Amino acid sequence: MLITVDSSSAQPLADQVANSVRAALAGGQAAPGDRLPSARNVAATLGINLHTVLRGYQQLRDEGLVELRRGRTAVITGTADQVRLQLTAAAEEFARAALHAGATDEEALDAARQALANLRE
Amino acid sequence: MIGSTSSTDFAAAGRIRRLVLTAAGPVALVALSLTLIAILAGGLPQRIHLVSGAIHTEAVGSRPVWSSQPLYGTAVWLEGLLIFTFLRSWRVPSVQRVLVALSFVLGLAVPVTGVLSVLEKGDLLKGALWPGWRVAEIVAVLVAACLGWLAAGRLPRAAEVTAAPPSQAPALPLGPFQRVMFVTYMWSWRRLLIAGMLAALTAWVMSDGGNGWLAPGACGLLTLYEAAQVSTRLQIDASGITVTPRWVPALARRIPYGMVRFAEVRSEPPRQADDRADGWRMVSGKGPVLAVSLADDRWFLYSTKEAETAAALVNGWLNRERRAEMA
Helix, strand or coil: CEEEEECCCCCCHHHHHHHHHHHHHHCCCCCCCCEECCHHHHHHHHCCCHHHHHHHHHHHHHCCCEEEEHHHEEEECCCCCHHHHHHHHHHHHHHHHHHHHCCCHHHHHHHHHHHHHHHHC | CCCCCCCCCHHHCCHHHHHHHHHHHHHHHHHHHHHHHHHHHCCCCCCEEEECCEEEEEECCCCCEEEEECHHHHHHHHHHHHHHHHHHCCCCHHHHHHHHHHHHHHHHHHHHHHHHHHHHHCCCCCCCCCCCHHHHHHHHHHHHHHHHHHHCCCCCCCCCCCCCCCCCCCCCCCCCCEEEEEEEEEECHHHHHHHHHHHHHHHHHHHCHHHCCHHHHHHHHHHHHHHHCCEEEEEEECCEEEEEECCCHHHCEEECHHHEEEEEEECCCCCCCCCECCEEEECCCCCCEEEEEECCCCEEEEECCCHHHHHHHHHHHHHHHHHHHHC
16 A cells, blocks of 8 residues: 655645545555555654544545544445546546646646547547 | 676675684583583582483482483584574574574573583482572573674674666656655465464473473574564555564564665565575565565565555655765
């Protein structure tokens, strides 16, 4: 399970933690029954607040992807919609690239539509 | 395999000294035991005598019980075992230091405690031993081990690696402000089997009350060591690669990035799945293995289905650190 955060990103750290887990599920690197690293370990290792990590894990719990257990351990339980997760991960990657390039929302969406149209041709 | 590694044999410094000290233990075991028996007994007493290289004792009790301590045979067997283990760890100074400590326990502490134990079976020392001598025995073993540890001297260290991983090694691009951690878990049925066998051996040794505490203690420690590695956690983060036994976190071992050349993925674990001179192995079953090339010419291997991600992260860290230094 790879968990990554970037302090220079505009995205909240809790969302970044949750996205890491979603990406692992989408890519097939994580499966139901796998344990997530303890929130305390993630917080200490990545140098972020424990409650930030727990907020990320709670997002995943609310989506039915993980079960939070006593002692702040989390286990993947959800049979996540792989297509939706892959799409979400890809969209986030695209959005990050668009923001990095300084594109407006319209420009980014136009580029995405154009790419879809090109592929469908 | 991604890259060839040049052999450095950094472990050569002080190796002959550690080998001699290791080999000296069983010799001292024989010499000191015979000397002590001669001194303490003022010559061998009637009930204790040497026959064909064994110390024979007749215990005093309701019925005579003979006990044979095959001194020479045991010493030869221990010598062979120590030398074999040393040769197997030819390039691992840390293991050699443990062998030196073990040799000191065999050569210094065991003769003293063993002779006292043998004499106690006769009537010579019956009731004459200080009541707390078992405590003194434990202290003697610990002191001997510490002396051996110190006598092994300062261990040579492999030079830190500064070169970036080969360009063909898989690598995760890491941004300058990106913080990443990778965690995976492994369960080893093989280690569980070994721990079970050692536990049975410990129980068998303990059932023979005449062996004192040293043999059951050593077996018990080995059992705990194997059992601790049945379930482990691998973590890769900014501090390096850490393997933590989940039941005994205090036994965690860390490989700092300075000791790492590069990481790669192997599709299958090697045949030999135990720790050997050429590597530190935590492998189980089939499936991909994370293989990390270390500065001391050894390999660290860990079974994980996410070996590709793990290898890419290790190389990503190395690239970020070393290419920035070189720039």
